[in-house]
Amino acid sequence: MINKNSPIPIYYQLEEEIRRMILEELAPGDILPSERDYSEKYDISRMTVRQAISNLVKEGLIYRQKGRGTFVADKKFEQDLSGLSSFSEDMINRGLTPSSKLLSFNETSGNALVASKLQMETTDKIYEIKRIRLANEEPVALETVYTPKALVGELNEQDIDISFYDYIEKKLNLTIDYGDQTIEASLANEDEIHYLNINENDPVLVMHRTSYLNDVKETPIEYVTSTYRSDKYKFKMQMKRD
Amino acid sequence: MINKNSPIPIYYQLEEEIRRMILEELAPGDILPSERDYSEKYDISRMTVRQAISNLVKEGLIYRQKGRGTFVADKKFEQDLSGLSSFSEDMINRGLTPSSKLLSFNETSGNALVASKLQMETTDKIYEIKRIRLANEEPVALETVYTPKALVGELNEQDIDISFYDYIEKKLNLTIDYGDQTIEASLANEDEIHYLNINENDPVLVMHRTSYLNDVKETPIEYVTSTYRSDKYKFKMQMKRD
DNA sequence: AATATATAAATGTATAGACAACTATACTAA
DNA sequence: TTAGTATAGTTGTCTATACATTTATATATT
Numbered sequence: 001m002i003n004k005n006s007p008i009p010i011y012y013q014l015e016e017e018i019r020r021m022i023l024e025e026l027a028p029g030d031i032l033p034s035e036r037d038y039s040e041k042y043d044i045s046r047m048t049v050r051q052a053i054s055n056l057v058k059e060g061l062i063y064r065q066k067g068r069g070t071f072v073a074d075k076k077f078e079q080d081l082s083g084l085s086s087f088s089e090d091m092i093n094r095g096l097t098p099s100s101k102l103l104s105f106n107e108t109s110g111n112a113l114v115a116s117k118l119q120m121e122t123t124d125k126i127y128e129i130k131r132i133r134l135a136n137e138e139p140v141a142l143e144t145v146y147t148p149k150a151l152v153g154e155l156n157e158q159d160i161d162i163s164f165y166d167y168i169e170k171k172l173n174l175t176i177d178y179g180d181q182t183i184e185a186s187l188a189n190e191d192e193i194h195y196l197n198i199n200e201n202d203p204v205l206v207m208h209r210t211s212y213l214n215d216v217k218e219t220p221i222e223y224v225t226s227t228y229r230s231d232k233y234k235f236k237m238q239m240k241r242d
Numbered sequence: 243m244i245n246k247n248s249p250i251p252i253y254y255q256l257e258e259e260i261r262r263m264i265l266e267e268l269a270p271g272d273i274l275p276s277e278r279d280y281s282e283k284y285d286i287s288r289m290t291v292r293q294a295i296s297n298l299v300k301e302g303l304i305y306r307q308k309g310r311g312t313f314v315a316d317k318k319f320e321q322d323l324s325g326l327s328s329f330s331e332d333m334i335n336r337g338l339t340p341s342s343k344l345l346s347f348n349e350t351s352g353n354a355l356v357a358s359k360l361q362m363e364t365t366d367k368i369y370e371i372k373r374i375r376l377a378n379e380e381p382v383a384l385e386t387v388y389t390p391k392a393l394v395g396e397l398n399e400q401d402i403d404i405s406f407y408d409y410i411e412k413k414l415n416l417t418i419d420y421g422d423q424t425i426e427a428s429l430a431n432e433d434e435i436h437y438l439n440i441n442e443n444d445p446v447l448v449m450h451r452t453s454y455l456n457d458v459k460e461t462p463i464e465y466v467t468s469t470y471r472s473d474k475y476k477f478k479m480q481m482k483r484d
Numbered sequence: 485a486a487t488a489t490a491t492a493a494a495t496g497t498a499t500a501g502a503c504a505a506c507t508a509t510a511c512t513a514a
Numbered sequence: 515t516t517a518g519t520a521t522a523g524t525t526g527t528c529t530a531t532a533c534a535t536t537t538a539t540a541t542a543t544t
């Protein structure tokens with residue numbers, strides 16, 4: 001399972017192996033093999049094992065108890081509540097089935113607000129993708145995503161069919177670091193009334209988000225505007241007190 | 243600065259020392275002494291220095307760049323955005339002056355929803371405090387706080403004049419751990435129209451929050467319902483991608 | 485002037501070992 | 515039976531060292 005000649009660090013290979021064990025073989029509360037076990041089994045230093053385990057502890061997947069051992073943590077639903085997630089991930093977390101209906105897919109430029117949010121020039125090419133987002137086939141949100149062509153390259157409608165985050169992370173191999181988000185209340189406009197199938201004077205939740213990559217410059221990768229039906233959607237979050 | 247004979251781990255002593263340097267001597271973007279510098283200066287192993295630095299990196303206080311060095315991070319305003327904060331703290335963060343107008347202050351019991359949120363019996367005594375919250379003298383939100391008498395004892399109107407969190411943390415010496423929060427959109431009801439000085443059919447943001455103490459049982463300390471004027475208030479948050 | 489090349493210095497990864505602190509268990513003595 | 519004691523096994527802390535990878539800079543080379 002561990003390849004010492006791989007350019008992939010051993011501690012990272014072990015992380016993946018432990019992650020797999022937790023998923024396939026272990027239940028919350030189960031004890032993991034001890035650090036020395038791993039050290040001997042794969043013939044690697046105990047410090048390297050500790051590096052792998054420390055990373056997983058940091059992620060909250062496992063926890064240590066001095067003198068006893070290392071254990072699988074309970075599933076942390078909170079993490080999903082407070083972390084940045086795409087519409088699809090969000091719906092799946094709520095036990096719903098996400099889907100979407102594409103309204104338009106354009107290559108644009110010239111929108112000053114969007115360009116500034118993405119830290120681009122107004123002449124730069126920017127994709128504009130408008131979609132209805134559905135949960136269990138019912139319309140929940142109207143969403144417009146803006147993303148710089150310079151970062152995502154040639155984009156097809158299929159690429160983002162389910163989850164744009166999936167495309168960014170798995171196809172482009174970019175890492176999203178964090179998002180800045182605002183939430184406000186408003187009354188639905190004509191488009192929203194039409195596409196979300198709601199009535200005049202119905203209140204809606206308007207969310208704006210800019211997401212940033214995990215690079216040195218913290219490059220903006222998307223600017224999203226979403227309008228949620230207030231009868232179908234609440235924002236849920238868990239916040240730590242510091 | 244480092245005492246090798248102290249029962250306090252060396253890596254922790256070094257953490258404190260670096261923390262102090264950041265506060266007193268360094269500015270965001272400044273480079274820290276290198277790992278070898280610390281290692282030689284205090285005659286400790288570089289791995290121990292790395293342990294201290296890794297902890298501070300995890301906290302977001304500093305960041306590393308391979309081949310360059312370790313640097314002081316920018317002050318994280320995000321923390322304030324994403325962390326649990328009271329109305330007063332929130333307003334101060336936004337550069338506004340918070341105040342409040344007390345509407346009612348009652349000792350109640352019997353509300354099943356509130357009792358369940360606070361994990362109390364319906365017969366238990368619960369304070370109900372209704373206030374208008376203002377920023378720069380303008381009404382921003384209508385807030386109702388529920389808190390168990392068993393936890394906060396005899397409460398006066400003055401005790402919570404400015405910030406209820408202040409009272410909990412400084413007077414009662416309790417530690418708040420986290421809060422579960424939901425945000426939805428709605429139309430203002432009569433009370434809200436009246437107290438917030440808005441019009442019929444104006445949309446509002448409705449926030450519900452349960453906050454929990456940092457004890458083993460995670461005891462609920464407050465259940466809050468707040469209605470925010472949508473023209474005066476947006477929720478802002480920063481979310482990490484994991 | 486522009487482009488390679490070498491070098492030093494920084495963080496990143498990894499090893500082998502030592503002792504401390506803590507937990508659980510088995511054993512012994514009162 | 516109870517309390518103390520030894521012991522084995524665990525994670526926690528720490529050292530000293532080695533080489534890899536990346537960055538910045540100085541120095542040749544073209």
